Amino acid sequence: MLVLTRKVGEGIRIGDDISITVVEMKGGGIRLGIMAPPTVKIHRQEVYDRILEENKEATQWIIADLDDLSARLPMVKEVK
Amino acid sequence: MKSINTRFGQVEYDPANTLHFPCGMIGFESLREFIVMPNKKQGPLFWIQSVDDPEIAFVLTDPTNFFLDYRVVPDDNEKQKLAMEEEDDCHALVVVTVNSGNDFTFNLLAPILYSPKANRAIQVVLEHSNYSTKVPLPAV
Secondary structure (H helix, E strand, O other), X not given: OOOXXXXXXXXXXXXXXXXXXXXXXXXXEEEEEEEOOOOOOOOOHHHHHHHHHHHHHHOOOOHHHHHHHHHHOOOOOOOO | OEEEEEOOEEEEEOHHHOEEOOOOEOOEXXXXXXXXXEOOOOOOEEEEEEOOOOOOEEEEEOHHHOOOOOOOOOOHHHHHHOOOOOOOOOEEEEEEEEEOOOEEEEEEEEEEEEEOOOXXXXXXXXXXXXXXXXXXXXXX
């Protein structure tokens, strides 16, 4: 991993179109400003990790449990 | 027609008619083509099977069956990924995590936006919401 030291107001640039600036340091937290094209998705790491884990978990199911569940779920309206 | 041997058995599909995820699912970015499988049992659940990896299948549902005020609107960038025109329909779907022992939850934090016209879908993250990845069925 590349490790760089930056002060408040300084930044780094990644590729042609992403720049990250250290905006403020306060109470043990660091506020970052990020400029990137709208097509680039930016997420807090722990949120991304949580969704990744949930997706992995969601692939581990068996038909019997799905059938059980389907029988118990209310059907409010037709699924498209 | 092509066919793949999934963990649920042999499945035939038309490669021209698969559900396309231009960015894959989070953590499964390389899996772009899925077959939509109706559930044999009557009910609100259905599932999608990856064409590229026979082990990977997700159970999905229309969340508005259970969460009446749940709305997800695509932004311009998301519309572009879905190859949507301004007036095209877009539905939100969510992944259901089905565990054994009657335990199941809905991932309302990262819904799937689906464009029926283009037959495309993307998984998005609702970061500024209070939704979690494990929302239980609301008590009626």
